[in-house]
Amino acid sequence: MSGLYSSPSHSLLEEALSFGEADDAVYLSSSRPKAALPSGGGGGGGGSGTVVLIEDCVETNGGFILHHLIKRALSPNRPSDVVVFVSFAHPFSHYDRILRKMGCNLSGHRENKRFIYHDMLSMNSPGSVRDGIEATDDLLMTLYGKIQKAVELYSSPEGSKHVTIMIDDISLMEVAVNGLSNHVVDFLHYCYSLTTQFGCSMIILNHEDIYSSLEQLSPLLHLEYLANVVIKAEPLATGLATDVHGQLTVFNKGICRRNGKSKSKIRNFQFRVKENKVEFFYPGSQT
Amino acid sequence: MAAEAIIRALRDGALEGEHAPALTIEDSIHSPLSPSVFNHIIAHLFSNIFTSKSQPQGIVLVAFSRSPQFYAELLQSKANDVTSLNQWVRILDCHTDPMGWKTRLVKNGIIANPSVEIAAPVSLCENVKDLDKVFSSIVELGREFVKDKKGRFAVAIDSVSEILRHASTSSTASLLSNLRSHDQISCAVWSVHSDLHEKKTLSALEYMSSMVGIVEPISQTTTSQGSNYDNLPLMEQNFVRGKFSARFKRRNGRIRLMLEELHVEPTGIKFVPSSQDDLISQSLVPKVQFNLQLSEKERNDRAKVVLPFEHQGNGTPIQIYDGRKSLNESNRENKDYTVHKQTEDAGRGEITYFRDSDDEMPDSDEDPDDDLDI
Numbered sequence: 319m320s321g322l323y324s325s326p327s328h329s330l331l332e333e334a335l336s337f338g339e340a341d342d343a344v345y346l347s348s349s350r351p352k353a354a355l356p357s358g359g360g361g362g363g364g365g366s367g368t369v370v371l372i373e374d375c376v377e378t379n380g381g382f383i384l385h386h387l388i389k390r391a392l393s394p395n396r397p398s399d400v401v402v403f404v405s406f407a408h409p410f411s412h413y414d415r416i417l418r419k420m421g422c423n424l425s426g427h428r429e430n431k432r433f434i435y436h437d438m439l440s441m442n443s444p445g446s447v448r449d450g451i452e453a454t455d456d457l458l459m460t461l462y463g464k465i466q467k468a469v470e471l472y473s474s475p476e477g478s479k480h481v482t483i484m485i486d487d488i489s490l491m492e493v494a495v496n497g498l499s500n501h502v503v504d505f506l507h508y509c510y511s512l513t514t515q516f517g518c519s520m521i522i523l524n525h526e527d528i529y530s531s532l533e534q535l536s537p538l539l540h541l542e543y544l545a546n547v548v549i550k551a552e553p554l555a556t557g558l559a560t561d562v563h564g565q566l567t568v569f570n571k572g573i574c575r576r577n578g579k580s581k582s583k584i585r586n587f588q589f590r591v592k593e594n595k596v597e598f599f600y601p602g603s604q605t
Numbered sequence: 606m607a608a609e610a611i612i613r614a615l616r617d618g619a620l621e622g623e624h625a626p627a628l629t630i631e632d633s634i635h636s637p638l639s640p641s642v643f644n645h646i647i648a649h650l651f652s653n654i655f656t657s658k659s660q661p662q663g664i665v666l667v668a669f670s671r672s673p674q675f676y677a678e679l680l681q682s683k684a685n686d687v688t689s690l691n692q693w694v695r696i697l698d699c700h701t702d703p704m705g706w707k708t709r710l711v712k713n714g715i716i717a718n719p720s721v722e723i724a725a726p727v728s729l730c731e732n733v734k735d736l737d738k739v740f741s742s743i744v745e746l747g748r749e750f751v752k753d754k755k756g757r758f759a760v761a762i763d764s765v766s767e768i769l770r771h772a773s774t775s776s777t778a779s780l781l782s783n784l785r786s787h788d789q790i791s792c793a794v795w796s797v798h799s800d801l802h803e804k805k806t807l808s809a810l811e812y813m814s815s816m817v818g819i820v821e822p823i824s825q826t827t828t829s830q831g832s833n834y835d836n837l838p839l840m841e842q843n844f845v846r847g848k849f850s851a852r853f854k855r856r857n858g859r860i861r862l863m864l865e866e867l868h869v870e871p872t873g874i875k876f877v878p879s880s881q882d883d884l885i886s887q888s889l890v891p892k893v894q895f896n897l898q899l900s901e902k903e904r905n906d907r908a909k910v911v912l913p914f915e916h917q918g919n920g921t922p923i924q925i926y927d928g929r930k931s932l933n934e935s936n937r938e939n940k941d942y943t944v945h946k947q948t949e950d951a952g953r954g955e956i957t958y959f960r961d962s963d964d965e966m967p968d969s970d971e972d973p974d975d976d977l978d979i
Contacts, residue, residue: 582844
């Protein structure tokens with residue numbers, strides 16, 4: 319089917335993530351010490367000061383959105399973007415393999431210092447388990463110190479890069495700190511303070527269904543309040559289908575600024591994960 | 606009306622021997638607009654302080670969820686110049702380094718943490734868990750612009766939800782209670798995300814506030830099973846529009862409810878009269894044979910009646926007294942007074958009458974002398 323709905327494969331997600339044309343104006347009028355922020359960071363989920371929360375569930379893995387956003391941040395037409403990646407979920411080789419199929423050389427970017435990878439998997443191993451709240455605090459503080467150090471390095475006037483902090487994923491981070499979810503929210507608050515201090519942005523992945531029994535008082539809500547954009551990945555309501563793998567709902571709350579708010583929007587569309595790319599389309603527009 | 610009444614109450618501040626008026630702003634994730642309402646109210650409060658129309662002589666902002674730069678820029682746009690921020694605003698920064706991590710990391714030489722230039726005076730709080738310290742910092746900051754003993758200042762806390770994450774309900778309640786009973790604090794404003802806390806915590810906050818403003822979604826779009834995606838346009842509406850209901854607690858225990866609609870616009874937020882207002886007041890009244898309410902026409906007719914003691918048709922506009930006279934008004938009054946003196950010589954008496962503010966129904970059971978300080 320062609321016509322009204324036919325569009326380049328990922329533009330639906332791009333459109334849903336963007337904050338409208340006013341976004342670039344924010345950069346120019348911003349009173350941050352850095353005079354010129356790289357315009358490459360504009361127009362999208364990688365934009366300055368944004369927090370994107372990806373919520374997935376057991377039936378539909380949201381990891382592909384993260385891969386897609388890594389690829390977008392490291393694409394050749396955004397030369398001034400740097401990704402600081404904190405992984406609790408997979409080793410580097412996992413991301414390297416997937417991104418290579420998508421046409422993005424992660425090892426190369428790692429050597430060029432555009433992809434800074436923090437391996438937090440070792441934190442989970444029994445040998446390094448330390449208990450006590452203070453130890454947890456120290457652990458998160460040390461990790462935060464590493465992140466801020468990287469952000470300072472690349473956001474400095476000499477570096478002048480747009481940094482995106484990515485965390486995969488929050489639930490495993492909670493496991494790593496022995497289930498103290500409040501400490502994880504503290505950590506995320508600190509990362510969030512970097513987005514206003516240095517104009518970087520943040521993309522985090524979390525699972526929705528593991529909090530379902532906690533009802534209202536969940537730490538997930540804290541994250542939802544923190545985020546400008548929430549992306550929910552869910553299976554189709556009608557059950558499994560061969561050529562549709564699930565649906566995405568993007569809640570774009572807009573950026574709140576002192577003189578008002580950019581336009582908020584909600585988009586819902588379906589996706590199909592292919593070997594080397596993801597296709598996004600409106601329901602019913604795929605034959 | 607509701608938002609205006611709140612702003613007026615905050616402007617008028619505390620009476621001698623009473624607690625300061627306090628406002629709780631609540632919202633939920635389906636219509637997360639309490640930050641917008643909070644910004645709207647502190648901006649108005651600041652303009653009142655700036656034009657010295659209000660009892661508070663300055664405002665202490667406790668920033669938890671937003672950076673101090675954000676608030677400095679917000680208030681600067683109201684004031685036009687930087688010096689006025691120095692004069693009337695102090696910010697207690699609980700956002701940048703709430704647990705002291707950054708300070709410790711700087712000490713260990715791991716990060717440099719360059720400071721950002723902010724237009725308003727900011728003091729950093731490095732341990733938000735210590736609420737006694739937070740309280741004494743707020744009072745200390747407030748005393749900086751209150752010169753004489755009788756002066757008062759306003760306190761605004763942008764997120765009690767953040768405090769509750771670090772401290773227990775009882776210690777949070779004690780902080781807020783100490784604030785509103787402090788004799789140099791004129792009024793207090795705080796906002797909270799209602800769905801992050803238990804009902805009892807919220808009730809504790811509401812008991813301590815003389816006004817509660819609640820932002821609710823205009824349309825209920827979610828079911829217990831989660832979101833219903835057939836209603837995307839309606840859900841989108843909830844990000845920019847909301848029902849704003851305000852509950853005022855009078856000193857004599859009377860509760861007044863007001864309902865308004867809230868629109869977020871590119872330039873700020875706007876309150877419009879709620880279309881459902883009449884509907885609700887009617888449904889509350891039991892069904893009876895005779896008329897309890899005035900019809901629209903009857904209300905209009907009554908508004909047109911000029912009371913015998915109001916000046917009738919002598920050209921001067923009718924002045925409505927809304928709680929406080931501003932400076933130029935009292936000047937004019939003096940002038941009027943001299944004119945009156947001349948006429949008095951001609952052997953005529955005259956009654957000068959200011960009609961009271963219109964937000965109360967004339968024949969309500971309210972004690973008309975409630976506000977008098979006898």
